[in-house]
Amino acid sequence: MRSFVGLFLLAxxxxxxxxxxxxxxxxSSGWTYAQxxxxxxxxxxxxxxxxxxVANLAYRSFRRSVPESPRLMPDGVIYDAGIPLQTYSWNKxxxxxMFAKRTRVELDRRKLQSLRLRETNDGNRLTVDAxxxxxxxxxxxxxxxxxxxxxxxxxRYSLPLPQRQ
Numbered sequence: 001m002r003s004f005v006g007l008f009l010l011a012x013x014x015x016x017x018x019x020x021x022x023x024x025x026x027x028s029s030g031w032t033y034a035q036x037x038x039x040x041x042x043x044x045x046x047x048x049x050x051x052x053x054v055a056n057l058a059y060r061s062f063r064r065s066v067p068e069s070p071r072l073m074p075d076g077v078i079y080d081a082g083i084p085l086q087t088y089s090w091n092k093x094x095x096x097x098m099f100a101k102r103t104r105v106e107l108d109r110r111k112l113q114s115l116r117l118r119e120t121n122d123g124n125r126l127t128v129d130a131x132x133x134x135x136x137x138x139x140x141x142x143x144x145x146x147x148x149x150x151x152x153x154x155x156r157y158s159l160p161l162p163q164r165q
Contacts, residue, residue, distance in 0.1 A: 002085075006061030009054055016051045023047065066102075070137060070149075072156065076108040079128075079137065105130045112157050117150040126150055 023044045027037065068082040081103040107128060114129035126137045126146045138146045154161055 002061050006058055009058035009061060013051065013054055013058060016047070016054065020044070020047060020051065068138070068140065076106060076112060076157070077153070078104070078106050079135065080104045081135070103133070103135065105133070105135070109157055109159075112153065112159055115150065115153060115159060117147060 023040055027040055027044065063083065065085040066080075066082040069080045071078040071080070083102055107130060111130050112128065114127075116127050118125045118127055123143045124146055126149060128135050128137060138149055141149070153159065
């Protein structure tokens with residue numbers, strides 16, 4: 001499905017380029033009326049923004065995913081959120097997923113003190129506070145795997161075991 005969407009977007013970008021060239025040539029030739037010239041300039045700006053969005057989606061369609069990875073170091077954890085696989089579904093976080101940023105952060109023992117396994121209605125969440133960010137670690141893992149990772153990190157870095165929230 002990803003490849004089909006990516007190929008469709010590339011074909012759309014080809015047609016986009018043809019329309020873009022036509023609008024630029026009409027604007028530069030001066031063969032339009034004043035009102036048509038203003039509209040064509042507005043259309044060209046909107047068309048450019050739409051083309052940039054589609055180019056971004058096409059790039060994300062063919063970009064490979066990078067798995068989430070916590071790397072255990074002697075004095076802390078280096079956490080990389082990775083790059084999730086591009087999906088095409090409409091949900092409340094669609095805008096955030098279009099411009100997702102890859103998070104890489106070093107969590108020393110002081111920051112790991114905020115490590116919590118939080119119980120929610122949807123299952124548990126393994127979180128840690130890194131400055132102003134609350135990171136969800138092991139989002140794609142099962143509840144049992146998150147619980148195991150929590151126990152491993154608290155034992156390895158001698159973290160106090162707070163009550164589960």
